Amino acid sequence: MSDKNDKNDKNDKNEKLHVLEDEKALLIDHSYDGIHELNHPLPSWWMWTWSATILYSIFYFIFYHMVGGPNLTQEFEKDMIRLNEIKAIAAADVSNFDIEHYNTWKKTNDSLKIGKEVYEENCISCHAEAGGGDIGPNLTDAYWINVKERTATALFPVIRDGVEDNGMPAWGEIISKEEMYAAMAYIVSLKGTTPPEAKEAQGEKVEEF
Amino acid sequence: MNDVKMERFKYDDELTKLFIFATVIWGFVALLLGVTVAFQLASWKVNMGLEWSTFGRLRPLHTNAAIFAFVGNAMFAGIYYSTQRLTKSRLFSDVLGRIHFWGWQLIIVAAAISLPLGFTTGKEYAELEWPIDIAIAVIWVVFAINFFGTLVKRREKHLYVALWFYIATIVTVTVLHVVNSIAFPVDFMKSYPVYAGIQDALVQWWYGHNAVAFFLTTPFLGIMYYFIPKAANRPVYSYRLSIIHFWSLVFLYIWAGPHHLLYTSVPDWVQTTAMVFSVMLWMPSWGGMINGLLTLRGAWDKVRTDPVLKFMATSVTFYGMATFEGPLLAIKSINGMAHYTDWIVGHVHSGTIGWNYMIISGMLYYLVPKMWNTTLYSVKMANAQFWLATIGLLLYMMSMWTAGITQALMWRAIDETGKLVYPNFIETVVRIVPMYWVRAFGGVLILAGFILMMYNLWLTIKKSKGLEEQEYMAPAMEKVTSEVNQTAHRKLEGLPTLFTVLTTIAILVGGIIEITPSLISDTFVERDSEIKPYSPLEIAGRDIFIKEGCYVCHSQQIRPMPDEALRYGPPSTAAESVYDRPFQWGSRRIGPDLARVGGKYNDMWHFRHMYDPREVTPKSIMPEYTWLFKKKFEIKTLPKKIKVMTALGVPYTDHQIKNTVLLAQKQAFEITKGLNVDGVDMKMQNKEIIALIAYLQRLGVDGARSRELKKQVRSEQ
Numbered sequence: 001m002s003d004k005n006d007k008n009d010k011n012d013k014n015e016k017l018h019v020l021e022d023e024k025a026l027l028i029d030h031s032y033d034g035i036h037e038l039n040h041p042l043p044s045w046w047m048w049t050w051s052a053t054i055l056y057s058i059f060y061f062i063f064y065h066m067v068g069g070p071n072l073t074q075e076f077e078k079d080m081i082r083l084n085e086i087k088a089i090a091a092a093d094v095s096n097f098d099i100e101h102y103n104t105w106k107k108t109n110d111s112l113k114i115g116k117e118v119y120e121e122n123c124i125s126c127h128a129e130a131g132g133g134d135i136g137p138n139l140t141d142a143y144w145i146n147v148k149e150r151t152a153t154a155l156f157p158v159i160r161d162g163v164e165d166n167g168m169p170a171w172g173e174i175i176s177k178e179e180m181y182a183a184m185a186y187i188v189s190l191k192g193t194t195p196p197e198a199k200e201a202q203g204e205k206v207e208e209f
Numbered sequence: 210m211n212d213v214k215m216e217r218f219k220y221d222d223e224l225t226k227l228f229i230f231a232t233v234i235w236g237f238v239a240l241l242l243g244v245t246v247a248f249q250l251a252s253w254k255v256n257m258g259l260e261w262s263t264f265g266r267l268r269p270l271h272t273n274a275a276i277f278a279f280v281g282n283a284m285f286a287g288i289y290y291s292t293q294r295l296t297k298s299r300l301f302s303d304v305l306g307r308i309h310f311w312g313w314q315l316i317i318v319a320a321a322i323s324l325p326l327g328f329t330t331g332k333e334y335a336e337l338e339w340p341i342d343i344a345i346a347v348i349w350v351v352f353a354i355n356f357f358g359t360l361v362k363r364r365e366k367h368l369y370v371a372l373w374f375y376i377a378t379i380v381t382v383t384v385l386h387v388v389n390s391i392a393f394p395v396d397f398m399k400s401y402p403v404y405a406g407i408q409d410a411l412v413q414w415w416y417g418h419n420a421v422a423f424f425l426t427t428p429f430l431g432i433m434y435y436f437i438p439k440a441a442n443r444p445v446y447s448y449r450l451s452i453i454h455f456w457s458l459v460f461l462y463i464w465a466g467p468h469h470l471l472y473t474s475v476p477d478w479v480q481t482t483a484m485v486f487s488v489m490l491w492m493p494s495w496g497g498m499i500n501g502l503l504t505l506r507g508a509w510d511k512v513r514t515d516p517v518l519k520f521m522a523t524s525v526t527f528y529g530m531a532t533f534e535g536p537l538l539a540i541k542s543i544n545g546m547a548h549y550t551d552w553i554v555g556h557v558h559s560g561t562i563g564w565n566y567m568i569i570s571g572m573l574y575y576l577v578p579k580m581w582n583t584t585l586y587s588v589k590m591a592n593a594q595f596w597l598a599t600i601g602l603l604l605y606m607m608s609m610w611t612a613g614i615t616q617a618l619m620w621r622a623i624d625e626t627g628k629l630v631y632p633n634f635i636e637t638v639v640r641i642v643p644m645y646w647v648r649a650f651g652g653v654l655i656l657a658g659f660i661l662m663m664y665n666l667w668l669t670i671k672k673s674k675g676l677e678e679q680e681y682m683a684p685a686m687e688k689v690t691s692e693v694n695q696t697a698h699r700k701l702e703g704l705p706t707l708f709t710v711l712t713t714i715a716i717l718v719g720g721i722i723e724i725t726p727s728l729i730s731d732t733f734v735e736r737d738s739e740i741k742p743y744s745p746l747e748i749a750g751r752d753i754f755i756k757e758g759c760y761v762c763h764s765q766q767i768r769p770m771p772d773e774a775l776r777y778g779p780p781s782t783a784a785e786s787v788y789d790r791p792f793q794w795g796s797r798r799i800g801p802d803l804a805r806v807g808g809k810y811n812d813m814w815h816f817r818h819m820y821d822p823r824e825v826t827p828k829s830i831m832p833e834y835t836w837l838f839k840k841k842f843e844i845k846t847l848p849k850k851i852k853v854m855t856a857l858g859v860p861y862t863d864h865q866i867k868n869t870v871l872l873a874q875k876q877a878f879e880i881t882k883g884l885n886v887d888g889v890d891m892k893m894q895n896k897e898i899i900a901l902i903a904y905l906q907r908l909g910v911d912g913a914r915s916r917e918l919k920k921q922v923r924s925e926q
Contacts, residue, residue, distance in 0.1 A: 018442045020507045028448055030692075032369040033294040035435070036444035042453060043499065050492035053536075057485030064481055071477045076769035076780065083627050083771045090626035121633060125825040126814065135813045135825065135887075167811035173775075174632040176624075 087173075094177050097156045105178065106185050115186025118179045122171065123187075131190040133199030136168065140190045145203035150191070155184055213684040216364070220293040222580055222678050224306040228286035229576060231314060232569065233663050235278035238321075240656040242271035247649035249832075250799065251642060253822075256832035261325040263832045265758025269336045270324040275561060276334060276424060278317045283569040284428040285309070285352070288375050290576060291435040292359055295369045297683040301358025305351050312348040316341060328398045331755035331791045332413050334420050335389055339400045342390040349386065353379045360705045364683045366690050367702040370451040374431030376709050377459045381423040381716045388720075389416035393853050395846060399752070401853055406786035407475050407734055410794055411724045415466035422462040423716075425560065426528075429568050430458075430497045433525060437504050440517045440575055446503035452698050454496025459712060461490045463719035468539035471548065472768035473794060474783040479723050480541070486719070487539030494532035501525035516591035520571030523599065527563025531556065546617045549764055549798040551641070555609025562602045562655060570594065570662055577666050581673035590665040594658035601654030604647055612644035621772040629775050634801040639828050737784035739915035742859045743907060746873040748850055749842045750904025753897050754793070757834065764795030765804040765908065778805040778909065785912045788859055800831060805909030812880055813887050815902045838893070842900040847873055876903055 017036055019027060026038040063069040070078070105111070119127075123136075131139035146163055147154045159180050160172035171180055249255040249264045256263045293300055300306055319341050323329075329336040337345070356379055360368070368376075389412050392400035404412050438445050445451065464486035467479050502525055505512060512518045534556050538547050547553060578585050585591060619637040622630035631637050690703060701708055727734060743751060754760070767773050769780040781804050786792055795802075810818075817824050820838060822831040848869040855861050865872060874894075880902055881894035893899060 016442065017444065018507060019444060023444070027444060030367065032365060032367075033291075033297070033435075033439075035295075035369065035438045037370075037448040037451070038444045038446055039449055040447035040503075042447070042450055046492055046495065046499065050489070053488045053491055057489050060485055061481055065478050072472060072480075072769050073780075076771070076774075079771045080774060083623070083775075086625070087627035090628070093626075120827075124827070135811060135817060164808075167809065167814060169809075174628065176626065176628065 111185040115182035118183040130195035132195030137202045138199040143201035143203045144206045215682045219678045221300040225290045227310050231282040239274035239279040244652040247652045251645040253830045260836045268761050287432040296363035298363045301355050305355040309351045327756040338398045364686045371431035371434040374427045378428045385416045401790040405790045407783045409792040414469040418466035441508040454493045457493035460715040471544045487536045491536040498529035517575045520567050524567030531560040550613035550617045551609040552613025555606045583673035586668035594661045597654045597658030601651040604651030608644040608647035612641040735784045740911045742788045745869045746876040746903045747907045750900035753901045760793045760795045762799035764802045766794035777802045807906045807908040807910040837898040840897045841895045842897045
C-alpha cells in the first residue's frame with residue numbers, strides 16, 4: 001500500500017529500487033518514503049563475537065570483584081614493592097659518598113661537558129645560566145645557604161637530598177649518581193666566575209677550598 | 210481501498226534550508242578554530258599573547274563549535290528533513306521550528322562570546338554557564354515538542370528505524386544535559402556544580418561520553434538509515450539487525466561513561482563495569498556499520514562515482530573503526546597507556562571527522578541538489594574535497610597515534626636503578642612537537658576540503674531556480690492497521706509513546722546503577738578530616754585556573770602506577786577532591802599533572818613561570834599569562850562564593866564566612882611579601898597571579914599532611 005503512495009512522490013518517480021536476485025525473498029512488505037527493508041538474519045560471526053564479549057565481561061567482573069582478584073591498589077602496591085627494592089639498592093650506592101670514587105670518575109670522564117648538559121637540563125630553571133642564580137641562589141659566589149664548606153663532600157648531600165623548604169628537589173631520586181657527579185663538577189668549576197646576570201649573595205660566607 | 214481519501218500537504222523545507230546554511234557556516238568556524246588550536250600546540254606564539262585567544266579558552270570554543278554548532282545544526286537539518294518524509298507529515302509547527310533555529314543560533318553566539326571571555330563551568334563539553342544552559346534546555350524542549358508533535362500527526366502508522374534513533378537522541382540528551390548542568394549560581398555568569406569530586410567526575414563523564422553517543426552518534430545513525438538507502442536506491446540490509454542493534458546500543462552505551470575515569474579514584478567496580486560494557490558495546494555499534502555498508506551491496510559501482518555515497522560509505526567505515534578503537538581503549542591496561550595522551554585526541558577526531566564530517570558532507574551533497582531541484586555544480590570538486598578530508602584525517606590520526614604512544618612510553622620508562630628515564634616532563638613534549646605540525650597540516654587539508662564544499666554548494670544553489678516546496682499526497686493514518694501477524698516489535702513501532710517510554714527506561718538504568726551509590730552513600734567517597742576546604746584566596750585562584758582553561762592541558766589525578774608515583778607522588782584519593790567543585794581531573798596531559806604541585810616549586814618559580822614559561826622551562830609550549838599580572842583578582846564576589854559553597858555543604862568556619870575578604874587579603878599579602886624578597890613589588894598583592902599561586906601551592910598539601918600523620922600513628926603503634 002505504501003508503494004502506491006510513493007508513486008505520488010515526484011522526486012522518486014525515476015528512481016527504481018535495486019533488489020538483488022538473492023534478496024527477493026527477504027524483502028519485507030512495507031516501505032517508508034520509498035525506503036524498503038530486507039530481513040537478513042543476524043550475521044553469525046557478529047552473534048558469536050558479541051557472545052564472546054559478553055562472556056568475557058562476565059568472567060572479568062567475577063574474577064576481579066567476586067572471587068578475590070587483585071584490585072588496582074593491590075596491583076600498584078605489588079609493583080611498588082618491586083620498584084622500591086630496586087631503588088633501595090641504588091640508594092645504598094648513592095648514599096655513601098666516596099670522594100675517591102668521585103675524583104676518579106671526574107678524571108676519567110669529560111665531566112665538565114657532561115656536567116654542563118646535566119646542569120642545563122635540570123638546574124638552569126632555578127639557578128639560571130652559568131649559575132648566576134634566579135629562583136635559587138647564585139652558585140658562583142662565596143655565599144652558601146645549605147653548605148658549610150665548599151667541598152664536594154658537603155655539596156653532594158644537598159644535591160642528593162634537596163632542600164624541601166626552598167623547593168630544591170632531591171635529585172638523588174631523579175638523576176643518576178654519575179649525573180650528580182657531573183653537575184657537581186660543573187658547579188664547582190663556576191667558582192668566582194661572573195655570569196651575565198648574577199643574583200645578590202644569600203647565606204653565609206664559606207671557607208674556600 | 211478505493212475510497213481512501215488522499216490528503217495534500219507540503220513539507221517545511223525552508224527550515225531545513227536554514228539549518229543547512231547554519232551547518233555550513235558553523236562548520237567552517239569550528240574547523241578554523243580547530244586548525245588554530247592545532248597550530249597553538251605546534252608553536253606557542255600562535256596564542257598571540259591575548260587572554261581571549263589562548264589555547265585554554267579557544268579549545269573549549271572549538272569543541273563546542275564542532276559538536277553543538279556544526280554537528281548540531283546538521284543533525285537538525287537531517288532530522289527535520291527525514292522525519293517529515295518518514296511520517297508523511299509537515300512539521301508540527303512552523304513557528305516552533307523558527308524558534309528552535311534562531312534560539313539555537315543565539316546560544317551558539319552566546320557561547321562564541323562567553324567562552325573566549327573566560328566564562329566557563331570548567332566541565333568538558335559542558336563549559337557554558339548556567340543562563341546559556343537554561344536556554345539550551347528550553348530550545349531542546351521546543352525541538353522535542355516539534356518532533357513528537359510531528360509523530361502525533363503522522364500519516365504513516367509505523368515508525369522507521371531512523372525515527373527510533375531520533376527518539377533516543379532527544380530523550381537522552383535532555384536527561385544528560387539537565388542532570389549534568391545542575392549548579393548553584395553565584396552571579397549572572399558564575400556557578401558551582403551541586404556535585405563535588407568523584408560525584409562530579411562520574412556525572413560529568415556519564416554526560417561527556419554519552420554526548421558522544423547521543424549527540425554525535427545516534428542522530429547520525431538515524432540519518433544514515435534515511436540517506437544511504439535513498440541515495441543508493443537499495444533496501445536496508447537487515448530489519449532484524451536494526452532492532453537488535455538499536456536496543457542494545459541505547460541500553461549499553463550509557464554504562465560506558467566511566468571508562469574516561471579508569472585508574473582514577475572512582476570505585477573499582479564502577480571502572481570495571483564501564484570497561485566491560487564498553488567491550489560489550491563493540492558489536493552493537495558494528496550492527497549499525499553492517500547495516501550501513503551491506504545496504505550498499507550491489508551498489509558499489511555507484512560509491513565510486515556518486516559523491517553522496519562516497520562520503521557516506523567512508524563515514525560508516527570510519528564509524529566502524531572508531532567503535533572498534535573505543536572498546537579497545539576502554540580496556541584497563543590499554544587505557545592505562547593511552548589515557549592523558551594524544552591517542553585519545555586522535556580517536557575522538559576519527560569519530561568527529563571520519564564519521565560526522567563525512568556523513569554531513571554526504572548528506573549536504575544529497576540535500577542541496579534535491580531541495581533546489583538541480584544537479585551538483587561540480588562532482589570533481591566534491592571528489593577533491595573527499596581526498597583532502599580523507600588524507601587530512603589519516604595524517605591527523607597517524608600523527609596522534611605516534612605522538613600518544615611515544616609520549617606514553619616515555620612517561621612510563623623506568624631504568625634499572627628505579628628512576629624515570631625522562632624525569633623532565635618537557636622532554637616528552639618536545640619529542641612530539643613535530644607530530645603537532647603534521648596534525649595541524651592534516652587539519653588544514655580538512656578545512657580546505659570544507660571550503661571547497663561551501664563553494665560547490667553555493668554554485669549549485671546559484672544555478673538553481675530556488676527552493677520550491679512540492680506538494681505531496683498520502684492518505685490519513687489508518688486507525689487500525691491492515692497488517693496481519695504483526696510481531697511484538699512491529700506493534701511497538703506503531704506506538705510512539707510506549708516506544709519513547711521504553712527507550713527512556715533503557716537509557717536510565719546504567720546511569721542510575723553507576724552514579725547514584727556515589728551520590729547518596731559515603732561508603733564510596735571516603736572522608737579524611739585532614740582534607741580541608743580551600744581558603745577564600747585559593748577559591749579565587751581556583752576560579753582563575755578554571756577560567757583560563759588550565760584543565761585543558763593539566764590533569765589533577767595521579768593514577769596508581771609506579772611511574773606516576775615517581776613523577777608526581779602517591780596516587781590521588783577520593784577524599785582529596787571532596788571540595789572540588791567542579792572536579793578538575795582533566796583528560797589530557799599536554800603539561801604535567803598538578804595534583805601534588807603544591808610546595809614542589811617555590812612561589813617565585815610560579816611567578817616567573819606564568820609570566821614567561823620558557824624562562825624556567827626552556828622549550829615549554831605553554832602560553833604566557835601576562836594579564837594575570839595586570840588584572841586584580843575578584844574580591845567582591847568572594848563572600849558570595851563562600852556562601853554558595855557553604856550552602857552546598859562545604860564546612861567553612863564562621864570566621865571564614867564573616868571575614869572572607871580580610872582573610873583573602875591577608876593571605877595575598879603574605880605571599881607577596883615572600884616574593885618581595887626577590888624584588889616583586891608589593892603592589893602585586895591584589896593581582897590574579899597571587900591568587901593563582903595560592904591555589905597551586907595548596908594542591909596536594911592536605912593529602913601529604915594526612916599521609917604524614919598516618920605514618921606517625923603507625924610508627925607510634
